Amino acid sequence: MAVKMLAGKRYSCDEHASGRTRDALRKFFELAGTFTVSDAIPHLRWLDMGGYEKAMTKTAKEIDSFLRSWLEHKRKRASGQVKDEQKDFLDVMLSTIESAASKDDGGFDVLLTGSSDTSTVTLTWALALLLNNNHVLKKARAELDIHVGRKRQVQESDLKNLVYLQAIIKETLRLHPPSVLLPARESMEDCVVGGYNIPKGTRLVVNLRKIHRDPSVWPDPSEFQPERFLTSHKDVDVRGQHFELIPFGSGRRICPGITLALQVVHFILASLIHGFEIKKLSDEPVDMTESFGLTNMKATRFIMFTSPHACLFTCMNKLRNKMLLCVALDADISVKRHYKIT
Numbered sequence: 556m557a558v559k560m561l562a563g564k565r566y567s568c569d570e571h572a573s574g575r576t577r578d579a580l581r582k583f584f585e586l587a588g589t590f591t592v593s594d595a596i597p598h599l600r601w602l603d604m605g606g607y608e609k610a611m612t613k614t615a616k617e618i619d620s621f622l623r624s625w626l627e628h629k630r631k632r633a634s635g636q637v638k639d640e641q642k643d644f645l646d647v648m649l650s651t652i653e654s655a656a657s658k659d660d661g662g663f664d665v666l667l668t669g670s671s672d673t674s675t676v677t678l679t680w681a682l683a684l685l686l687n688n689n690h691v692l693k694k695a696r697a698e699l700d701i702h703v704g705r706k707r708q709v710q711e712s713d714l715k716n717l718v719y720l721q722a723i724i725k726e727t728l729r730l731h732p733p734s735v736l737l738p739a740r741e742s743m744e745d746c747v748v749g750g751y752n753i754p755k756g757t758r759l760v761v762n763l764r765k766i767h768r769d770p771s772v773w774p775d776p777s778e779f780q781p782e783r784f785l786t787s788h789k790d791v792d793v794r795g796q797h798f799e800l801i802p803f804g805s806g807r808r809i810c811p812g813i814t815l816a817l818q819v820v821h822f823i824l825a826s827l828i829h830g831f832e833i834k835k836l837s838d839e840p841v842d843m844t845e846s847f848g849l850t851n852m853k854a855t856r857f858i859m860f861t862s863p864h865a866c867l868f869t870c871m872n873k874l875r876n877k878m879l880l881c882v883a884l885d886a887d888i889s890v891k892r893h894y895k896i897t
């Protein structure tokens with residue numbers, strides 16, 4: 556959701572950048588409809604009841620530090636300080652942007668902020684749900700055994716056959732959409748929606764948590780049941796056409812990264828389940844409390860043990876690269892035997 560409110564903002568290498576981020580965040584919270592005591596009684600704002608101001612400042616600092624690293628890369632590149640052997644992922648991204656016909660930095664901001672957290676969060680929730688529902692994990696592994704087998708790794712071309720894995724991702728996005736509230740819409744004229752008269756200029760915030768857990772649509776709405784997407788809800792998709800499930804939004808401002816996001820999330824999850832045994836630290840269920848913030852993160856970190864499947868040892872070097880991707884997840888991952896990544 557940071558995506559949309561930052562859209563159109565332009566970051567430059569000056570001291571005002573951090574202020575702008577903060578303004579953007581403040582604007583977002585206004586739009587998202589977080590009403591506090593100080594909204595009703597403005598002179599009590601200094602009390603910061605509920606700690607919203609503090610939380611916003613913290614989030615702004617995190618986004619600032621992320622964007623600062625990008626600006627630092629840009630500065631170094633402009634001054635020719637980056638040697639070929641020192642180039643990292645961000646340098647490669649920047650050179651791609653620079654060589655593209657359009658040099659719209661604002662668009663790049665939006666892509667960076669909108670693409671990283673959302674995919675990470677989806678994978679983190681998916682893993683936590685699988686660890687708490689071992690029977691689902693077993694079924695996902697059985698599907699991979701049938702369609703991929705144990706003699707090779709998962710390929711992108713396998714994903715279309717992994718219907719149970721697709722159902723797991725849909726169910727994850729239903730229960731824990733990375734953006735709980737869609738960016739606000741404003742009505743351009745008077746209209747009637749669902750029997751309510753909406754005057755022109757009304758801001759509407761769509762609450763995905765309510766829609767995705769509506770008991771009149773989803774039986775046992777809080778249960779993790781991927782099977783529903785193979786039976787009662789088998790025709791429901793996440794691409795903005797079925798309004799009971801819209802984790803990527805809908806309409807003309809629907810997430811443009813949807814295809815890439817789904818490809819990445821499915822591929823990483825499939826590779827992880829296929830290549831590794833994954834286990835919880837103890838018999839206690841993983842804590843599924845959600846945090847409060849722009850992106851719907853887990854409130855607490857969790858530890859996951861992974862050990863490679865013996866027959867895939869020869870592929871381990873390649874798999875290790877995929878594991879490194881997973882380190883970006885909000886989970887402590889330690890790989891027994893060959894690798895220990897924390």
Ligand code: HEM
Nearest residue numbers: 558559669670673674734802803804805808809810812816
């Ligand atoms: C699981 C992963 C993702 C989820 C759940 C997600 C979700 C969303 C949602 C809910 C919106 C707002 C849509 C609306 O207002 O109707 C959005 C906007 C956006 N997303 Fe994503 N997103 C994901 C990944 C990505 C990726 C990988 C990229 C880029 C490569 C991306 C780029 C964007 C951009 C640029 C917008 C702003 C579109 C606009 O305002 O017109 N997202 N995303």
